[in-house]
Amino acid sequence: MDVHRKIEGLNPETAAQAHKRDLEVQDKYGVNYMHYWFSEKDGTVFCLSEAPNAEAAAAVHKEAHGMLPDEIHEVKSD
């Protein structure tokens, strides 16, 4: 799970556009961005992905739209 903070101009459209770019780029990094959640109130975005490692997940974001996450956590789920 990665966390982006204080994203300027965050709204459903800009979030969807960024996610679409991630999906277009991710395959070559072996990453799968599955879900995202965003707060228009405070500009926070949570992105859940399957990735070989944190670096690969960040590399997708970097190439797709340049918005690197402030945090990346290797998580398990319920």
Added chain:
Amino acid sequence: MDVHRKIEGLNPETAAQAHKRDLEVQDKYGVNYMHYWFSEKDGTVFCLSEAPNAEAAAAVHKEAHGMLPDEIHEVKSD
């Protein structure tokens, strides 16, 4: 989405127990804890819920196991 940080002794069993307690308590607060993700590496837990407001979501955690979140964000999803 709420975020707990530096939870001591976090592992699949303790995470599941805490979530189970949330489920037992949540109805009276009108909250539904749907998913959680946790990092054993750094003790971070992400909890996704539907709730009337942030206070209700926190009240469930408080009564269920006392682990109040460090952050709560009102989020929309893809």
